[in-house]
Amino acid sequence: xxxxxxxxxxxxxxxxxxxxxxxxxxxxxxxxxxxxxxxxxxxxxxxxxxxxxxxxxxxxxxxxxxxxxxxxxxxxxxxxxxxxxxxxxxxxxxxxxxxxxxxxxxxxxxxxxxxxxxxxxxxxxxxxxxxxxxxxxxxxxxxxxxxxxxxxxxxxxxxxxxxxxxxxxxxxxxxxxxxxxxxxxxxxxxxxxxxxxxxxxxxxxxxxxxxxxxxxxxxxxxxxxxxxxxxxxxxxxxxx
Amino acid sequence: xxxxxxxxxxxxxxxxxxxxxxxxxxxxxxxxxxxxxxxxxxxxxxxxxxxxxxxxxxxxxxxxxxxxxxxxxxxxxxxxxxxxxxxxxxxxxxxxxxxxxxxxxxxxxxxxxxxxxxxxxxxxxxxxxxxxxxxxxxxxxxxxxxxxxxxxxxxxxxxxxxxxxxxxxxxxxxxxxxxxxxxxxxxxxxxxxxxxxxxxxxxxxxxxxxxxxxxxx
Numbered sequence: 016x017x018x019x020x021x022x023x024x025x026x027x028x029x030x031x032x033x034x035x036x037x038x039x040x041x042x043x044x045x046x047x048x049x050x051x052x053x054x055x056x057x058x059x060x061x062x063x064x065x066x067x068x069x070x071x072x073x074x075x076x077x078x079x080x081x082x083x084x085x086x087x088x089x090x091x092x093x094x095x096x097x098x099x100x101x102x103x104x105x106x107x108x109x110x111x112x113x114x115x116x117x118x119x120x121x122x123x124x125x126x127x128x129x130x131x132x133x134x135x136x137x138x139x140x141x142x143x144x145x146x147x148x149x150x151x152x153x154x155x156x157x158x159x160x161x162x163x164x165x166x167x168x169x170x171x172x173x174x175x176x177x178x179x180x181x182x183x184x185x186x187x188x189x190x191x192x193x194x195x196x197x198x199x200x201x202x203x204x205x206x207x208x209x210x211x212x213x214x215x216x217x218x219x220x221x222x223x224x225x226x227x228x229x230x231x232x233x234x235x236x237x238x239x240x241x242x243x244x245x246x247x248x249x250x251x252x253x254x255x
Numbered sequence: 256x257x258x259x260x261x262x263x264x265x266x267x268x269x270x271x272x273x274x275x276x277x278x279x280x281x282x283x284x285x286x287x288x289x290x291x292x293x294x295x296x297x298x299x300x301x302x303x304x305x306x307x308x309x310x311x312x313x314x315x316x317x318x319x320x321x322x323x324x325x326x327x328x329x330x331x332x333x334x335x336x337x338x339x340x341x342x343x344x345x346x347x348x349x350x351x352x353x354x355x356x357x358x359x360x361x362x363x364x365x366x367x368x369x370x371x372x373x374x375x376x377x378x379x380x381x382x383x384x385x386x387x388x389x390x391x392x393x394x395x396x397x398x399x400x401x402x403x404x405x406x407x408x409x410x411x412x413x414x415x416x417x418x419x420x421x422x423x424x425x426x427x428x429x430x431x432x433x434x435x436x437x438x439x440x441x442x443x444x445x446x447x448x449x450x451x452x453x454x455x456x457x458x459x460x461x462x463x464x465x466x467x468x469x470x471x472x
Binding site (some may be wrong): 021024032033034035036037038039040041044045052054079169172173174196200 | 342347351361364365379381
């Protein structure tokens with residue numbers, strides 16, 4: 016079950032005896048979000064999304080939650096996206112366009128694309144990603160680009176989508192960090208306990224994420240197992 | 256216990272001795288001392304127990320003035336905010352801020368524009384649309400995607416009588432009843448400590464007016 020960040024914030028304030036003031040709310044919220052987006056690293060922290068981005072002054076602003084880019088394509092490109100020398104040469108209208116239809120950021124995925132017979136190229140040969148923007152060469156004339164990316168699972172406010180089972184761990188992390196910043200107000204033993212609790216909870220959260228992932232993919236595994244049982248020769252001997 | 260009752264109780268306490276006709280027993284002065292002692296006790300309780308009794312908090316809803324707003328701005332400013340005490344360096348006297356335009360939610364408090372700017376540097380959170388309140392001197396600035404017309408707060412005001420919902424004659428003074436003896440002690444030890452003054456005799460005659468009146472047994 017997913018919960019709002021306020022629930023975890025209130026739990027943290029209870030730990031820190033700060034329930035009667037709102038003074039530290041903004042800082043604690045930042046700490047909780049930081050732990051959820053960057054430190055937990057569970058499998059369900061990330062989502063694969065796609066978005067059509069506007070190209071303005073040869074730049075397209077990546078979505079804020081983007082972590083890894085998977086691939087791009089120009090939605091209205093019909094074989095030519097204006098990205099290569101041949102496309103931009105007005106003196107040679109008969110030049111054969113060498114632009115790929117897909118620009119792939121990951122070499123493994125590129126292999127899959129090419130293996131499937133799709134026209135694809137490594138995106139780093141064509142575009143750069145700088146400071147949250149895709150920077151295109153001046154030859155690109157397309158108004159939009161479609162991007163597939165692996166992103167953080169966040170809401171419209173930039174807050175991580177938080178699972179109920181993370182509450183204890185995230186509140187321990189925020190309390191520990193806050194207590195370090197205000198070390199005179201909290202005993203060192205208390206700070207140490209919160210740190211240990213966070214570490215233990217983080218491992219538990221990662222374990223649960225793996226477990227959940229295995230359950231989600233269980234039908235797939237059982238289907239493969241069933242296929243092996245039904246036709247062992249085909250499954251085990253791919254040349255057969 | 257209402258403020259007039261409290262004032263009566265406190266001013267009756269310092270009895271005996273010889274007090275000259277100064278202004279220390281004026282109602283305004285006593286009220287001021289009561290407010291200061293209340294703030295001091297609230298801070299002391301916070302430092303000692305990390306908690307302040309709920310009786311100290313008062314509900315407050317700032318007034319929205321459309322004419323006071325800047326056109327096209329991303330923030331709403333509320334003026335005429337009563338002074339709020341600071342419990343210590345890491346806690347203000349604001350217990351709750353929320354219910355924006357009647358919708359249940361919490362607002363994040365930041366103490367200055369600089370602190371707000373530092374939160375906005377976060378790559379992911381900066382594009383968010385959460386509401387932030389900057390606690391300025393006598394005014395609040397609320398940053399939100401829309402204009403804010405109302406929100407609610409629970410505060411420990413430095414002068415509780417300035418809050419619009421507080422009725423001096425009928426409402427209980429926002430203080431825990433068990434703290435009143437402590438307040439008396441502070442006031443008697445400090446500002447009400449009896450000062451024995453000798454009136455100045457400016458008239459050069461044989462009568463000595465500086466001698467205290469003798470009480471007949």
